[in-house]
Amino acid sequence: MRDYSALDHFLSHSERGIRAMFALFSIGTETKPQTEDNLSIDGKIKSARLMRVNHAGEVAAQGLYHGQALTARSNTVRQQMKHCALEEQAHLDWCEKRLAELADHPSTLTPAWYLGSYAIGAAVGILGDKWSLGFISETERQVVEHLDQHLSRLPPHDEKSRQILLRMREDEARHDKSAQDAGAIQLPGPARHAMSTVSKIMTTTAYWI
Numbered sequence: 001m002r003d004y005s006a007l008d009h010f011l012s013h014s015e016r017g018i019r020a021m022f023a024l025f026s027i028g029t030e031t032k033p034q035t036e037d038n039l040s041i042d043g044k045i046k047s048a049r050l051m052r053v054n055h056a057g058e059v060a061a062q063g064l065y066h067g068q069a070l071t072a073r074s075n076t077v078r079q080q081m082k083h084c085a086l087e088e089q090a091h092l093d094w095c096e097k098r099l100a101e102l103a104d105h106p107s108t109l110t111p112a113w114y115l116g117s118y119a120i121g122a123a124v125g126i127l128g129d130k131w132s133l134g135f136i137s138e139t140e141r142q143v144v145e146h147l148d149q150h151l152s153r154l155p156p157h158d159e160k161s162r163q164i165l166l167r168m169r170e171d172e173a174r175h176d177k178s179a180q181d182a183g184a185i186q187l188p189g190p191a192r193h194a195m196s197t198v199s200k201i202m203t204t205t206a207y208w209i
Contacts, residue, residue, distance in 0.1 A: 049208070064136070091171065143172045144176070
């Protein structure tokens, strides 16, 4: 097996970061909406803003998983983080394509979402794998709640966006369970509250910018 140098690892992480921030590739797994758009102008604007928030969340998820993979102590946890990141990349692709269909664009702060999340993920990974898994479990739990809120806020006729969010919700819930099964510990209350606060700041900002 090849012995990867520090430069190899740096370039690999840089490539993944660029892909997450600028969505330069597609996983190839797509939802298959069964209906065409039948939205009013106001409905399209609302759907686009919601999907922009979800796109920003998926960029942040890429940053978290990449950062945690970098500092994971066991190879098993590292590979789990990389596998989840691949699935999150598919979500990112779906959101970006839906934004294009709605004639809108991702958040202009996309690089900040990725880099900030990458730093947080790397820092949490340093604390140890159980803490890192606990962070992922709590993150995914909050994401499921967030997706439930968006599903209730989507315009009634936006079946395309609804199918995307439902598929994303299924995957996020599975990531939560996988982290728990791998030995995640429950984070203390103040940490969970801080995560929720940061998430609200990001989602509110991405809705408009």
